Amino acid sequence: MSSIKEVFKNTSWLLISQIITSIFGFVWIVLLARYLGVSDFGTMNFAISFTTIMSIFTDLGLNIYTTRDLSRYPNLPQKYIGNIIPLKGLFSLITFIITIIILLIMDSTLLTIEVVLIFTMHMIFLNVGNLFNGVFQAYGKLKFQAIGIILNSSLVLIGTLLLIYFNLGLAFVALTYMIGSLFTLNYLYSKIRTKIIVPKLQFDFNFWKNSVKTAIPFGITTVFTTIYFMIDTVMLSFMIGNVAVGIYSSAYKVINVFITLYTVYNFVVFPLMSKFYKNSENLLKISYEKSVKYLLIMMLPIAIGITIYSSDVATLIFGNDYILAGDVLRILIWNVLFVMINGASTNLLNSSNNEVAVTKINGIACLINVLFNFVLIYYLSYIGASIATVITGIIICILMNYIITRGRFKPDMSLIYDIIKISISGLILTIILLFTHLNLLIAIPVAIIIYIIGLILTKSLDSTDAAILKEIIGRK
Template identity: 35%
Template sequence: MIEMSHARTLARNTAFLLVATLFTNLAAFVWNVYLARYLGTAGFGILSTALALTGIFSILADLGIGTYITREIARNPGGARELVAAGLGNRIILSCIVFVLILLFPLTGLYSGTAAAVIVFIAGYMLLTSFSSFFNSIFQGFQRMEYQTVWNILNSLFILVGVIAVVWLGGSVVHVAVAYLIAAALSLVYSATTFTRRFFTPGLSFSRDMIREAIPFGITSVFSLIYFWIDSVMLSLMKGDVSVGLYNAPYRLLTVITSLYGVYLTAVFPVMSRFHVESEDSLRFTYMRSLKYLIIIAVPLIFTVFTLAGPLIELIFSAKYLESVPALRVLIIATAFMFINGVSSSLLGSANRQITVTRITGVAALFNVTLNLALIPRFDFMGASAATVMTEALMTLLFLRTVRDLGFGPAWRDLHVAWRILLPAAASIILLLLPLSILIRIPLALVAYIAGILLTGALDSVDRAVVRSIIRGQR
């Protein structure tokens, strides 16, 4: 079983990251609503396309180095200086190459005018953010998530202030892109300064061995980002900016929701990495309990968003985006699969099975692109939504089969907990359908779900023991 000291560390880091995520999601919610309403579907589509295109390329500046450093520092903190120096040197070289590659899009005329300018500025934003992410990966390795928490809050605050300023001054989508770039520069100053003051001044070197070890993580990230962003890029080329805007409204909501499980995965990955070399039983226990907790969180989110998709879209993005309601209902189904895939990927990565993760995400990326080519021409952004769900479902099947073959997967006897989760969720749907304000229905349904989880015993004696230990350790 997982040691209670590790449980407290995991809870502490999760709490720090949760604070940051709640703030960043609130800030992102505000600025995305502002931009969606202010820029309109076309302008919002241009910005979304730039973020998608540069997001795919920016991962090449990392090539998995961040994840590799997190794992290795978690296992052996004494080797941090050499790792950081090599990682920073590699990052600088790769970033220069990536920026040149991104500039080829405007130069070739594939994107021109406003779209080209936005792509260039957003590329700068993405690359500067990748350097901040590099320092955050070191903080994760040392399990000092409070520094990453502050960065997340500052970065979101800078973007929010910049977006509000652009809207207030009547700027264009190009000015929004410039605001993103300035925010990334200010956030990087914080990350670099904090690291040198709290840890050490990093050196600068280059390591082919690091790239060779990290590249499976990097290729996985490339495939993941291709899958994550390629639908927006393909929609922009095949259907235009309006379709991208209508698709990205519900997709932004999905991103906010999935960031909740990202908080936990960020905190649990270094713990899993350490358990891989210390205790296989603790690693198995951590994986199984993580699956359980994430599913408990995912189920009410899916039911709530699916039931209230229409009111949510109109409340958040205005009636102009009501065409997005069916897409939101389809996309939210992917959440359950995403939660399972995330924790399974973390398990395999912590156990030196990153190549396996790369293969699965590569198959998923190819499958997703093929589906988008087949479905977007006929079904527009609804086709892209369906492709997302089918791709996540395929990944879940592949991940669970791989994890089971390693001896970590859930057995049939573990499925008995399913009814203990689904029954309270079904009861909460009744409250969501009541003819009351959405601001009343959601809290009522949440309270009913939590009460049902406790009454059905979905959280067993082991879960309660972990919670009690965490509470006692934090007093």
């Protein structure tokens, strides 16, 4: 139970930061969507998606590798931080040059080149900051990561308000993101110096070689995962146009709120699972099973509610110009459910030295995603991109569960029974919402009550869950 307390102690800081960031991010995205209009909003999201794909080559899995190894061997921070920083600098320079070459080959407009390059710098700063965040995760000092997240989101929100007030345009949107990530990077570096160790740059080429070799499976997985999440926006831009990107991206911004909150789980649990693999495989298995259960309990009612009220949600947030985003949101929200379940499976496999299996699965999924996007976008535009995304999530879920059930961490049948019970609660909620036709604002509290009653009636929470809950709230 002490490990459970450790999880929730760490989670509290990140949860607060992610809630604040989600609120701030929600506000600035709504403001930017309305300020820029569908076309320029699409251009902005194309730039973000393109630079996110390129940014994976500034890391190549080094962040995850550093977090995992420092979780197991906490006495080597100088060795890892001192060597990884210059290595990332080299990768970042190469990535920046390649980005310029690609933009010139694409014959992009001057504004698009300017926006993409500024976002590239933003992504580079963000990636180095994520290295420091990974170190904080390994040492359980998530308070500083949380403060960094709040600082970044606050700066972007303030910058957004200023650029809209002074009508500065699209390029200043990218500049706002870049300034936020630069200031956040400086803060994180200062805390690494004072709370962990004063980094001293090292150029141990044998360490570089071994680190890259070990990190490559993580890096390749990140490549596949990023392409899976971002390639649809890039392909929409080329095949259909930025108006379609604007509609699609607005729906994606809604589901990103839930994915952002889910990352709290990822930041806390992955280092913990890595420790469990070294010290207690039984606890590793239990943490995986409980993760799947709790993530499903949390996300299922949200997916059901947004599916039923998707058009209302889209127009309420972005305005009537984005009403078509409701059709996209109705489909994409289900991918969040698979992202969460697949994330739990990924953590289990990565923490137990099965990262190569994760890489293979994501490689297959990435290829399938690109093929489905190419066909479905051609015929169904942004609806096709939405369908391709969800299909890919389902395929990843099937493949990961196939690997897990064949190994020593095969879940107990009790997890299957729990999933069935939770699904029944969700079915009850769906039927009531469909037949009552409640107003959105009234439906939210009603749905919460109905879902909780459903969980109680189906006995979805057992004695172990009750013990965990008591531990969380501090009862004896």
